[in-house]
Amino acid sequence: MKDYIIIGAGQSGLAIAYYLNKQNANYLIVDANSEVGAPWLKRWDSLKLFTPSEFNSLPGLEFPYKKGHYANKYEVAGYLKGYVSNFKIPVEFNHKITSLKKENGVFKLESNLKTFEAKNVIVATGPFHKPFTPSCNTKISEDILQIHSEHYKSPNQLKEGATLVVGAGDSGVQILNEISKMNTPVYFSGNTDIVSLPQEILGKTLWWWFSKVGFLTAHKYSWIGKKLSKTGQPVIGTDVKTLFKKQNVTCVGRTLDANEKTITFEKQKVNDIKNIVWATGFKPNFNWIDGIELDENHYPKNYRGVSKTIDGLYFLGLPWLYTRGSATLGGVKNDAEYLNEYLINKVSK
Template identity: 40%
Template structure:
């Protein structure tokens, strides 16, 4: 069988794509390496809470249940995604690892762990989070120091007694530092000035205001998009700010190196810790896509709103793919709808 469309990735982007594909006569399947829909969220740290309220955390066609102004947990989102796939009877092929994608004549061959799937068109919806980014000097630290990337961290039961250094100033690093500061001497290493934003203003979600001023739908080429794009992500909420003020979380400069049991920072200060959480983000990994035309000299994907130069191959769920919210639950649906219209041309 040759599918009309194969979607690679069964997270929020892939499911939103499936919702719109269900409205067409195209044959399709969604491939995902997890055992269950939503597992990518279930595997994240136990205390994870989204900074977008429920009213801005839904995919097209199905609202997330609960208080619209409240903030969902990671397990809520995982269960919601599973419900979403069931509600729209999306054709999922789970425990399916994609090893290679190549093009032969006018069709794509998707090599998986147990078969080769053929398709006229392919949508890569694997998102921006691939390989954990950990500095090379991490291997020089002694083995008795617990080191975990934020994607591996679940809860404090994994850690040694003593102090902990969280490296990275995004919202994950902030949440983890706040959580650990109640039980550990906690340090947060960050390379830029922290910008805090409120979760709500005047009784309205911060994202409600962003929608009103057009930020959520701002393209990267717009005036407001150029102002925001490339800036470090702000920290939503003021829990970390209070912890820093009360000296429960101690700020450190950018982490520069580590040797033996000493970590050195950009300001030349040093620290001995028993635990390190690398909240340092991810590197892109598209080595499994054997189609050179997709990438520029720096390995970045060449696309226009997710449409590539390789006829029939598309991306979905990339940061700033079309607008500020493209990689978020609240924005991926519009990009999926755009691609479906393009598929039918």
């Protein structure tokens, strides 16, 4: 029986573990992967953070790269591994939690290998659970290679010929930009009216400006926070206007339907596509938590990570848990610090 079990050894789980260490709490992290940093290492090879080093630190340990550096996935994974080692954080790997129930005041967590028990549970599994792909993907010929951005590594995975990239978020734009450099035909499906921002403005990083104007600290319940949370995330560090004007890039609008090798878009039909990269995001999945109530976006109902429906259940790392930075490497520490204070006050009552 643990006082706390944290589900997930990503940045959110590690941040709250740091504070539980300071409390000398009896706790454990369980994680579905085989090592710390695995979700980062699984992402595409050229991935780089769009936040500079000075905005990437977890509590108690500075991100170990010079100011203004944009870390790659290997550097992030290495930092997380070093964090676990530095603070001697207890983690049990290869435990994917498939069921969480509270019975007689005790949480029972079922993994594929064993059952855990705890008085409190902190779910830190992040916002990315089930890869989303439009239903028309099942109508596409098996001769066309289809891959979700979760499994995309590099252009070396792709067949020779034209590639379709679907999705107008950071992932879609970065992958489109990389594939377009191969000088093969590339189709882009998605909104082209994207706000893109440079990584630096007037000699200062974009995130420095964000911090000065309050974008990073505005919470979801404030006027500005409500506005920001309803607007799309800008693409940072890629000039999308220039990208969309490249000779080998064709913007075709939204994907509407498919029939074998013919794919129908808002602007035209195309039948020469050999590869599709679905950068269409993820859907949350909390159905494994017994008795949980979800909001309109399918995330657990909570206030600053404290469940509104199940006593002793907490959440970290959700998008806009409190601020825009709640699901980011450097932003999660503020939510973890708040939750730690809440837990201390709860125990002392």
